[in-house]
Amino acid sequence: MASPYVSFIFIGLLDMLAVHFVLPYLDNHMKELGFNHIQIGLVGAAFYACQLISSPFMGSVSDIKGRKPVLLISLIVCSFAYFWLGITSSFFVFLSLRIVLGIFKQTQILARALAPDYLDDPNDVSILYGKLLSLGKLGTDLGTNLGGRITKAFPKSGFTIACALTTPLYFIILRLVNGLPEISKEKKLENPEPEKKSPKLNNSITDTYKQSINNIYSIDWNKYWDIFLFKLILSTSIGLYYMNFTSFLETNHELSSDYIGYIGTFQGIIATIILETVFYSNKLYRNDTDYSQRIFHVFLVLVLSFVGLALVSNVYLYVVLVVPKAIFFSLGRMVTLNVLWSRSEDTNRGVLIGLLYNVGLISSVITPLSSGFINHYLGVNYVFYTGAMLASVGLVLSYQSRTRSLEEKIK
Known part of the structure; x- marks a missing residue:
């Protein structure tokens, strides 16, 4: 097995x-x-x-x-x-x-x-x-x-x-x-009527529905709001980049589809390497138990990368900047999921991960609308600047979160 x-x-x-x-x-x-x-x-x-x-x-x-x-x-x-x-x-x-x-x-x-x-x-x-x-x-x-x-x-x-x-x-x-083996961790929530025998099907479905809704409403948003906001900012920033990746290179660097494909493959390989070598990034951030340092670094690099990618006139410099961008894009995707899991409890992990997925869906609605508006009125360069502005919001919030984390450790 x-x-x-x-x-x-x-x-x-x-x-x-x-x-x-x-x-x-x-x-x-x-x-x-x-x-x-x-x-x-x-x-x-x-x-x-x-x-x-x-x-x-x-x-x-x-x-x-x-x-x-x-x-x-x-x-x-x-x-x-x-x-x-x-x-x-x-x-x-x-x-x-x-x-x-x-x-x-x-x-x-x-x-x-x-x-x-x-x-x-x-x-x-x-x-x-x-x-x-x-x-x-x-x-x-x-x-x-x-x-x-x-x-x-x-x-x-x-x-x-x-x-x-x-x-x-x-x-x-x-x-x-x-x-998968049966484990003691996997248990039902305390039920006010756990011993009730042979409940009617419609009563069972109704009770499950009520309990599920109560479980969603009982979430302590003060504990999790920042993760969902980080996820929304990160997903939207990443979406803006990839949605305009081809048009930006065609417009600003006059690259053919072949060379654009090579750059896309290159950043995909980097992302895969990062996702497959999480063990080493965990060792590098061994003292970052609450992931606050990683979140701060993700947004810091994203701000610098977006601005750099929008400003460079040399395609080789663009490719160089793709490396840190791809690394921290991938790290950011993992960190939001990991920090949510680390803060969650056994009684609400499923609903929190479901809500995190919903944030990604909301971002997929926001991103094309924002991209189309910015492209129409300002041009493709400003899409990257918008990504930098969004990442800057994440940078400020993650800096505050990191500062609070360090203060708590000192205490």
Whole structure:
């Protein structure tokens, strides 16, 4: 039997692989089915709206009913929904399935909430989160490539085959999750009626819903607000950079798509190396137990990198500045998750990770609107300056957080 650490690595990889067999080719398949643009837009909007609502709710349910059983239910639902997605031609069935997936496709959130139950060493949790982020990128790229090959080789039935292939992958993930040992840490919250026998189904669902909502409302926001704000600033800054990466290099440095691709690959390799070597960054910051120093360094480097990237006129200097930017972009992604986990309690870890995911979704709405407005009225250079301004807000707040942390240590 694989160790829990190895199981979580394969859970994260296979989940992203399965999803990206299907996701990149969803719109084309809907066009082939004869759906119009409004229907396609509605399907996409319904999925992300359900994700936004359900991610904290599913995380809260997992805190109450147990993260492992909730993850198993999520995987079973997803496996059947993806299979059915490949064989239906009805718009209403297709829309319904995307709504179901929007609600239950929370594998990454639930797995990250479950992992600390099996890993006692905070360093191991941090390393695992880094690997999950890195392997998520690998699963995305590999799934997209294989899904593309399948749809190209079988033009008429490729999407159906790709959807069908997700089912065995999800059953492998189910086997890995079900094989995780039972542990004392994984326990239900204290229930006012724990011994009540054979509750009615509707009463059980109602009670779970009420408990989940109460769990969300009982969060001490004074303890967590800064993490969510850091996440929003970081996600928006990163989104502004990548959304304008190609146009900036084409406009300011007149690079061809080939050279832009090389630079993109280069920064991707750096990011992967950082995510795969979390152990060494943890050793470097061994005294930074609350992550305040790392957060401060992330925003400091981001401010300097954004300004530098916007100002340099030499493409070679641009590539040099890409290195610290890529390093601290990756470090920032890990740190926000790690600091949330380190502050969370066993009773609210799932809902907090779900809310953190929601912040990323909110950023994905803000970023393109902001980018389009700035590009239209000011130009692409000012997008980078805007990223620097946002990072400056994070820098000031993280400096204050770091100062408070040092004062508490002195006391």
